[in-house]
Amino acid sequence: MIPSSCIILFSTQSGRARACARRAARLLQEYVTVLHNRSVDEYVKGDLQRLTLKDTLFLFFISTTGEGEHTDTIRQTWSLLLQTSLPSQFLQKIPFAIFNLGDRAYGPLFCAAGRKWAVRMLQLGAELVCEPGYGDDGTPNGGVLADLDVWLEQVLLQQFATCPKHRPERGHNPYRLSLLSSLTYEPLDEEEWQLETFQESYQSFFHSVSPMMSYSYDNGERKLVHEQTRPLVAVVESNQRLTTEDWEQDTRHIRFQVPSFPKTKEWSLSALPYQAGDIACILPSNSAKEVDRFLRVLPKAIQDVADVELQIAWDATHSMVATIGISYPHWPTHCTLRGWLTYCADIHAIPEREDLRALSFYCSLKHPLGAEQRDKLLSLSETRGSALYADFCLREKRSWADVIYDFDSLRAQGSLLTLEALLALLSPIRPREFSIASSPTEEWNKEESAIELCVARVQGTTPLGRNFYGLCSDYLATLSRHGSIVRLWIRPGSFHQLPLSGRPRPVLCIGAGTGIAPLRGLLRERRALGFQNDILVFGCRKESCDFYYKKEWWPGLQQLTAFSRDQWHKVYVQQVLQKAEREHQLLSQHVLHQDGAIYVAGSPRMAKAVKEVLAESLVAILGDEKHVQLFLAQRQATGLLSVEAWG
Numbered sequence: 001m002i003p004s005s006c007i008i009l010f011s012t013q014s015g016r017a018r019a020c021a022r023r024a025a026r027l028l029q030e031y032v033t034v035l036h037n038r039s040v041d042e043y044v045k046g047d048l049q050r051l052t053l054k055d056t057l058f059l060f061f062i063s064t065t066g067e068g069e070h071t072d073t074i075r076q077t078w079s080l081l082l083q084t085s086l087p088s089q090f091l092q093k094i095p096f097a098i099f100n101l102g103d104r105a106y107g108p109l110f111c112a113a114g115r116k117w118a119v120r121m122l123q124l125g126a127e128l129v130c131e132p133g134y135g136d137d138g139t140p141n142g143g144v145l146a147d148l149d150v151w152l153e154q155v156l157l158q159q160f161a162t163c164p165k166h167r168p169e170r171g172h173n174p175y176r177l178s179l180l181s182s183l184t185y186e187p188l189d190e191e192e193w194q195l196e197t198f199q200e201s202y203q204s205f206f207h208s209v210s211p212m213m214s215y216s217y218d219n220g221e222r223k224l225v226h227e228q229t230r231p232l233v234a235v236v237e238s239n240q241r242l243t244t245e246d247w248e249q250d251t252r253h254i255r256f257q258v259p260s261f262p263k264t265k266e267w268s269l270s271a272l273p274y275q276a277g278d279i280a281c282i283l284p285s286n287s288a289k290e291v292d293r294f295l296r297v298l299p300k301a302i303q304d305v306a307d308v309e310l311q312i313a314w315d316a317t318h319s320m321v322a323t324i325g326i327s328y329p330h331w332p333t334h335c336t337l338r339g340w341l342t343y344c345a346d347i348h349a350i351p352e353r354e355d356l357r358a359l360s361f362y363c364s365l366k367h368p369l370g371a372e373q374r375d376k377l378l379s380l381s382e383t384r385g386s387a388l389y390a391d392f393c394l395r396e397k398r399s400w401a402d403v404i405y406d407f408d409s410l411r412a413q414g415s416l417l418t419l420e421a422l423l424a425l426l427s428p429i430r431p432r433e434f435s436i437a438s439s440p441t442e443e444w445n446k447e448e449s450a451i452e453l454c455v456a457r458v459q460g461t462t463p464l465g466r467n468f469y470g471l472c473s474d475y476l477a478t479l480s481r482h483g484s485i486v487r488l489w490i491r492p493g494s495f496h497q498l499p500l501s502g503r504p505r506p507v508l509c510i511g512a513g514t515g516i517a518p519l520r521g522l523l524r525e526r527r528a529l530g531f532q533n534d535i536l537v538f539g540c541r542k543e544s545c546d547f548y549y550k551k552e553w554w555p556g557l558q559q560l561t562a563f564s565r566d567q568w569h570k571v572y573v574q575q576v577l578q579k580a581e582r583e584h585q586l587l588s589q590h591v592l593h594q595d596g597a598i599y600v601a602g603s604p605r606m607a608k609a610v611k612e613v614l615a616e617s618l619v620a621i622l623g624d625e626k627h628v629q630l631f632l633a634q635r636q637a638t639g640l641l642s643v644e645a646w647g
């Protein structure tokens with residue numbers, strides 16, 4: 001029997017699973033009542049009974065992070081679901097469907113978290129209503145979202161083929177706006193979110209976008225908190241270019257002071273404000289230039305109130321829009337439009353297809369091309385328009401400002417686009433993750449301890465010659481002013497089991513490009529604590545241009561390098577490792593005789609190739625492939641082999 005309602009739950013690290021859930025919610029609400037659309041932990045809230053509702057289809061969107069691991073937005077529920085005390089029929093006959101997100105570059109770990117989730121649901125008696133879906137970042141024309149369309153159309157929605165289709169009521173806009181006074185607010189030297197009148201309101205917004213887990217330093221000590229928190233404030237101390245001026249890539253070494261770090265007299269690993277290899281989650285903001293550009297493409301009536309104080313209220317009685325996850329309910333309640341566009345609204349993002357569909361309703365039909373533009377936006381949002389959407393938006397990296405600029409009936413006389421509509425349409429800016437490149441012990445020895453990042457500025461040109469840049473890397477790269485303020489959280493990374501005590505064992509760090517960031521932190525931490533015999537294998541394009549930190553590596557550190565463009569044929573780290581294994585059994589000696597640890601950081605493809613070389617080297621010595629895989633899995637479980645991959 002087909003359930004009459006549906007609960008959509010997602011697990012996401014960078015937001016794609018949320019986007020998939022949103023699209024599915026819009027399509028499914030034509031067949032069933034969508035009761036919820038939120039992250040797994042947010043919905044379950046520690047009470048597994050919430051997964052046992054009768055006559056309800058549970059639809060999961062589960063993405064994989066780390067090395068085949070679950071994301072922060074599902075971890076709490078996942079550990080509850082693994083309890084051996086749960087009866088084997090705990091989820092008896094609960095119908096569910098699942099779409100897994102991942103990247104095939106991870107090989108056997110492709111969508112590992114989603115597959116583990118489905119297996120556990122089945123073990124507990126839940127019933128799959130259809131074939132699971134798989135979304136791959138590498139699928140042409142839209143990655144996971146392109147795979148999602150095919151799965152929704154050919155698999156999930158087929159389950160509802162016999163149901164009558166109904167058009168859901170269009171939700172009312174859930175925001176109520178008041179212009180507080182006709183006096184315009186004059187920006188001072190401080191940023192708007194720091195001003196006393198607005199501070200509380202912005203802080204609760206920042207709290208709402210925080211990672212699910214981060215350190216807090218409330219009582220003068222580091223504590224890992226498994227809930228959302230307010231950001232730390234960091235102050236830029238220096239920002240230097242690491243690559244040569246004439247090199248294509250602008251990579252930066254940025255150093256921040258964090259005044260709220262506790263200052264302890266006694267050194268101990270747990271007293272340090274962070275561990276080597278931890279991750280900083282940076283909350284960027286939009287530049288004044290980008291905000292001005294966005295304001296210019298809006299209807300005149302909105303532009304006119306850019307600097308007026310606003311009071312924003314969320315009207316929960318019109319909650320349909322919130323229920324299916326279309327509008328963001330945690331905007332600041334008191335700010336200016338300019339401030340909201342600078343610190344909160346993700347105007348730099350590429351609108352999703354669902355957004356284009358929502359935008360289409362606001363075209364002015366008084367404009368000569370209004371009806372045509374409305375239909376174009378609608379067709380771009382449909383499944384059959386996905387190739388067109390990929391050409392127009394994804395490949396050309398068209399942001400909200402670009403799209404609204406191109407569809408000028410959205411700002412012409414008679415446009416229905418209001419400020420309330422923008423609040424309902426735009427998504428919040430979310431923090432971006434960067435591995436910390438500094439050693440906490442080395443910093444502890446200094447007067448003011450800091451964190452350092454190694455950030456490659458994302459910029460380029462689209463196929464049609466439009467310039468683009470990445471929001472957060474550009475924000476960080478341009479923080480040139482000493483004393484500029486950044487909001488961030490710090491959370492543990494994958495390398496937290498770095499050997500820093502007990503029996504001495506060497507560490508082999510392998511990385512390429514900005515993968516050097518966490519490895520620099522690990523190696524410097526080990527040096528600060530007196531460990532020796534570590535090895536760095538590093539790859540980049542040209543020794544003279546992008547060999548990051550070349551001058552600072554110390555004599556006792558053994559180095560192997562791969563400069564891919566310094567000779568006529570390409571050389572990568574995996575080839576350097578193969579050669580070192582052939583010549584002096586670098587890998588097998590390190591692992592089998594010295595019981596050394598290995599840390600790999602960089603792109604997933606590089607990490608996969610390195611792991612293959614490692615496995616081959618051990619098979620050549622130990623003979624049995626299965627045994628080697630088991631051995632490597634054990635080393636991974638004990639933190640002696642660990643990968644941090646991104647990109």
Ligand SMILES: Cc1cc2nc3c(=O)[nH]c(=O)nc-3n(C[C@H](O)[C@H](O)[C@H](O)COP(=O)(O)O)c2cc1C
Binds near residue numbers: 068102104112647
């Ligand atoms: C640090 C990191 C680790 C990842 N690990 C895996 C993995 O082990 N297996 C996999 O299939 N995909 C992996 N991925 C790819 C993500 O699952 C994929 O990008 C997905 O679309 C992200 O969805 P999200 O935005 O909802 O988090 C990883 C991505 C990152 C950034």
